Amino acid sequence: MGRKVTVATCALNQWVLDFEGNTERILRSVEAAKAGGAKYRLGPELEICGYGCADHFYESDTLLHSFQALKVLLESPVTQDIICDVGMPVMHHNVRYNCRVLFLNRKILLIRPKMLMANSGVYREMRWFSPWNRPRHVEDYFLPRMIQEVTGQDTVPFGDCVLSTKDTCIGTEMCAELWNPDSPHIHMGRDGVEIFTNSSASHHELRKADQRVHLIRSATAKTGGIYLYANQRGCDGDRVYYDGCAMVAVNGDVVARGDQFSLDDVVSLERHSGNLLCCNRTLALLPCQRGEPPREPGSAECAGDPPHKL
Numbered sequence: 516m517g518r519k520v521t522v523a524t525c526a527l528n529q530w531v532l533d534f535e536g537n538t539e540r541i542l543r544s545v546e547a548a549k550a551g552g553a554k555y556r557l558g559p560e561l562e563i564c565g566y567g568c569a570d571h572f573y574e575s576d577t578l579l580h581s582f583q584a585l586k587v588l589l590e591s592p593v594t595q596d597i598i599c600d601v602g603m604p605v606m607h608h609n610v611r612y613n614c615r616v617l618f619l620n621r622k623i624l625l626i627r628p629k630m631l632m633a634n635s636g637v638y639r640e641m642r643w644f645s646p647w648n649r650p651r652h653v654e655d656y657f658l659p660r661m662i663q664e665v666t667g668q669d670t671v672p673f674g675d676c677v678l679s680t681k682d683t684c685i686g687t688e689m690c691a692e693l694w695n696p697d698s699p700h701i702h703m704g705r706d707g708v709e710i711f712t713n714s715s716a717s718h719h720e721l722r723k724a725d726q727r728v729h730l731i732r733s734a735t736a737k738t739g740g741i742y743l744y745a746n747q748r749g750c751d752g753d754r755v756y757y758d759g760c761a762m763v764a765v766n767g768d769v770v771a772r773g774d775q776f777s778l779d780d781v782v783s784l785e786r787h788s789g790n791l792l793c794c795n796r797t798l799a800l801l802p803c804q805r806g807e808p809p810r811e812p813g814s815a816e817c818a819g820d821p822p823h824k825l
C-alpha cells in the first residue's frame with residue numbers, strides 16, 4: 516500500500532537580526548506550504564536570527580529574541596497542523612548550539628543541535644557554537660518560561676534523534692553535515708529514516724550548486740527516501756551570497772529545484788513557484804514499500820537512533 520506525503524522546503528531571504536522580518540517570512544513560507552497541502556515545512560539554517568550574526572551570537576539578546584520569535588511562531592494559527600522545522604541558536608547547559616527546533620500544534624517535538632560544523636573557507640561556526648558531540652544521545656532541555664506558557668511543556672528532547680510518525684520516520688541533518696564523510700543521513704538511512712531534511716546556509720561559489728546536487732542525490736540513492744534541502748537566498752547582511760536552490764530528491768533523483776538567483780524575498784513562495792517546492796510523491800516508491808529489503812541484510816544500525824514518537 517502506498518502512502519502519499521506532501522512536504523515543503525523553501526529558500527528565504529533572511530537578514531541578520533531582523534527578527535520581525537525573518538519571522539514574517541517564515542510565516543509566509545509556512546502559509547504557502549500549507550496551501551500546497553504540505554504536512555512538514557523545512558526552512559534554512561538559523562533562519563530566525565539570520566545565519567551571519569557573527570559575534571552577535573555572543574549576545575544573550577540574540578538568543579532571547581530568537582525565543583521571542585519562536586513564541587510568535589508557536590502561537591500563530593498559521594503554524595497549526597503542520598510540522599514546522601525552524602533554525603535558531605539555543606543555549607543548553609551554558610553551551611551555545613546551532614539548532615533546529617521542530618514543533619507541531621504548539622508542542623516542541625525536538626531540538627536538534629548541529630553535530631558537524633562548518634569551520635573552513637568563509638565559515639567560522641566553531642567561534643560561536645559547540646558541536647553536539649553525543650550521537651544518538653538525547654537530554655531534557657528546560658524551556659524558557661515564556662515558551663513553557665505556550666507549549667505547556669517544561670522540558671523537551673534535546674539532542675540527536677529522529678521523529679517517528681504513524682506513517683514514516685523523519686531525520687534531520689544540517690548543512691555541513693551533508694558535506695561530511697560521516698553524514699548523519701548514512702546512519703539514519705540504515706536505521707529506517709525515510710524523509711531526510713537539510714537546513715542550510717550555503718553561499719554561492721561557481722559550480723557549488725552542482726556539488727550539492729551530487730551530494731543530495733547520493734544521500735537517497737543507496738537506501739532510498741526523500742531528501743529535502745532548504746537554503747538561505749540573498750546576502751543576509753554578510754559579504755557572501757547565499758544561493759537558494761531549495762531541492763527535493765527522491766530515491767536518488769532530483770524531482771524539484773528552486774531558483775539560485777532571484778530578487779524575490781518570499782513573494783514567490785505564495786505563488787508556489789520559484790522558491791517553494793512541494794514534493795508530492797508516494798512513499799510507495801521507496802524500496803521498503805516495493806517489498807524489497809530496504810537495505811542490505813546486516814547493514815541496519817544495531818545501536819538504533821532513539822526515535823521520538825509523534
Ligand SMILES: NC(=O)CC[C@H](N)C(=O)O
Nearest residue numbers: 633690691694716717718
Ligand atoms: N553552513 C554550513 O554548514 C555550510 C557548509 C557547506 N560547506 C556549504 O557551503 O554548504
